[in-house]
Amino acid sequence: MSYFEHVTEAADWLRGHGCAGADVAIVLGSGLGDFANGVGDARSIPYTDIPHWPASSVIGHAGTLVCGTVAGRRVLALSGRVHVYEGHDLHTVTFAMRVLGRLGVPRVVLTNAAGGISPNCSRGALMVIDDHINLMGHNPLVGANDERFGVRFPDMTHVYSPKLRAMADDTARALELPLQHGVYVAVLGPSYETPAEIRAFRRLGADAVGMSTAPEAIVARHMGMEVLGISCISNAAAGVFPEPLLHEEVMATTQQVKGQFIALLEGIVGRL
Ligand code: HPA
Numbered sequence: 001m002s003y004f005e006h007v008t009e010a011a012d013w014l015r016g017h018g019c020a021g022a023d024v025a026i027v028l029g030s031g032l033g034d035f036a037n038g039v040g041d042a043r044s045i046p047y048t049d050i051p052h053w054p055a056s057s058v059i060g061h062a063g064t065l066v067c068g069t070v071a072g073r074r075v076l077a078l079s080g081r082v083h084v085y086e087g088h089d090l091h092t093v094t095f096a097m098r099v100l101g102r103l104g105v106p107r108v109v110l111t112n113a114a115g116g117i118s119p120n121c122s123r124g125a126l127m128v129i130d131d132h133i134n135l136m137g138h139n140p141l142v143g144a145n146d147e148r149f150g151v152r153f154p155d156m157t158h159v160y161s162p163k164l165r166a167m168a169d170d171t172a173r174a175l176e177l178p179l180q181h182g183v184y185v186a187v188l189g190p191s192y193e194t195p196a197e198i199r200a201f202r203r204l205g206a207d208a209v210g211m212s213t214a215p216e217a218i219v220a221r222h223m224g225m226e227v228l229g230i231s232c233i234s235n236a237a238a239g240v241f242p243e244p245l246l247h248e249e250v251m252a253t254t255q256q257v258k259g260q261f262i263a264l265l266e267g268i269v270g271r272l
Pocket residue numbers: 113114115116192193209210211234235236237238245250
């Protein structure tokens with residue numbers, strides 16, 4: 001069976017389980033899965049039930065797809081994603097995006113926990129991703145191009161939809177939530193960066209650093225989906241402060257910020 005057929009089988013399976021016709025899909029990053037608890041008329045599907053769907057092994061990633069409604073919109077909430085650093089290739093990492101595209105989901109919100117590089121991205125801040133720098137050393141579109149997904153050389157001028165970014169700002173203003181904007185640099189991980197790497201990324205124009213999102217965004221754009229990216233700044237990046245980085249700090253911050261994060265997401269979904 002080809003990759004396309006696997007994707008199609010998973011999409012058909014989800015259609016058969018009442019998950020068609022979503023207005024938006026939301027990928028919930030590390031520690032941000034609680035958004036899924038607020039989904040109404042929820043149908044919870046473990047990733048392991050969906051044909052060919054990869055399951056994540058990272059702590060803080062539940063591995064559940066929830067279909068239902070939020071603020072009157074039909075949503076698919078993906079709690080948990082697989083990362084390249086777990087040893088998966090990029091076709092596996094972006095399998096979920098491909099399925100969403102085949103399901104006809106028109107837009108996707110990609111969220112993540114990220115290290116803050118610029119001063120306005122301090123711990124606990126929420127940042128709209130204006131653009132990314134892909135330093136993972138790989139691209140999910142490498143290999144024979146399947147035209148049924150998209151063109152060989154897709155444009156990446158507006159990966160993150162200007163319209164959705166403006167909608168995020170309007171929502172934050174209405175909720176009186178501070179919301180930053182910046183460039184996300186995607187790295188492979190899983191080791192955190194060195195202070196020298198963070199200094200280099202700062203000079204390259206990056207505001208936040210993380211180990212996901214860019215491959216999914218590229219694949220979503222390849223299929224013509226609209227993308228919004230939101231980072232929860234879970235820690236200051238390496239070398240910004242003298243203390244070492246701990247995954248526990250990442251999880252603790254997302255727990256502290258999740259109320260704001262959920263309010264922002266629900267507000268955005270309500271405006272779609
Ligand atoms: N670096 C890379 N990825 C991350 C970080 C970080 O500091 N924090 C959360 N994800």
